[in-house]
Amino acid sequence: DTAVSQTPKYLVTQMGNDKSIKCEQNLGHDTMYWYKQDSKKFLKIMFSYNNKELIINETVPNRFSPKSPDKAHLNLHINSLELGDSAVYFCASVGYTEAFFGQGTRLTVV
Amino acid sequence: AQTVTQSQPEMSVQEAETVTLSCTYDTSESDYYLFWYKQPPSRQMILVIRQEAYKQQNATENRFSVNFQKAAKSFSLKISDSQLGDAAMYFCAYIPNTGNQFYFGTGTSLTVIP
Numbered sequence: 001d002t003a004v005s006q007t008p009k010y011l012v013t014q015m016g017n018d019k020s021i022k023c024e025q026n027l028g029h030d031t032m033y034w035y036k037q038d039s040k041k042f043l044k045i046m047f048s049y050n051n052k053e054l055i056i057n058e059t060v061p062n063r064f065s066p067k068s069p070d071k072a073h074l075n076l077h078i079n080s081l082e083l084g085d086s087a088v089y090f091c092a093s094v095g096y097t098e099a100f101f102g103q104g105t106r107l108t109v110v
Numbered sequence: 111a112q113t114v115t116q117s118q119p120e121m122s123v124q125e126a127e128t129v130t131l132s133c134t135y136d137t138s139e140s141d142y143y144l145f146w147y148k149q150p151p152s153r154q155m156i157l158v159i160r161q162e163a164y165k166q167q168n169a170t171e172n173r174f175s176v177n178f179q180k181a182a183k184s185f186s187l188k189i190s191d192s193q194l195g196d197a198a199m200y201f202c203a204y205i206p207n208t209g210n211q212f213y214f215g216t217g218t219s220l221t222v223i224p
Contacts (some may be wrong), residue, residue, distance in 0.1 A: 033212060041149070041199050056211065061161040088153060093210050094205065097143060101155035 006102025025089030032074040037088040116215035127197030133185045141207040149199040197222045
């Protein structure tokens with residue numbers, strides 16, 4: 001039973017399209033994150049939600065919008081995709097003693 | 111603001127030898143957790159070891175151990191008897207006890223030489 005389920009694993013799309021990445025956790029955690037991992041492997045926080053409330057919103061283009069329908073879900077919607085959005089996106093569910101990660105979504109914008 | 115710094119972008123070690131990865135962090139909190147995560151080519155993030163700041167004793171997990179220096183805000187990872195499967199990106203991470211901010215360092219790419 002996967003703790004953090006992130007879909008899809010791979011996503012290839014054209015510039016200008018709108019796409020969503022889904023994330024669900026069954027750990028009962030209140031806090032979830034979205035990270036972007038670029039080609040240099042740097043993990044950059046994008047958003048953090050605590051019990052459906054936005055806590056952290058780092059400098060991210062407003063084309064990126066997180067949606068948290070309940071505390072078990074934190075989806076990432078991206079509008080008007082650009083070439084520079086190509087990266088691996090990770091969802092994480094964070095407890096006090098550990099962060100559990102989804103498998104990552106490799107987004108390729110062509 | 112809390113930051114996590116890993117000053118070694120790349121490291122290499124001979125198989126069966128020992129290697130130490132460095133991490134420093136900056137925080138005004140007194141109670142927090144520190145972590146080392148491993149990311150192999152499969153890109154899955156795997157917890158290697160965890161240290162509670164209030165514990166003076168350094169954490170150990172089999173071949174992995176840490177040197178936690180709270181006053182110096184230093185948290186290094188020692189890998190003993192390195193194996194080929196240890197080759198990966200290693201990330202140092204920090205979270206305060208409030209649990210609302212989970213920050214990673216820039217990562218160290220470890221190569222294990224047969």
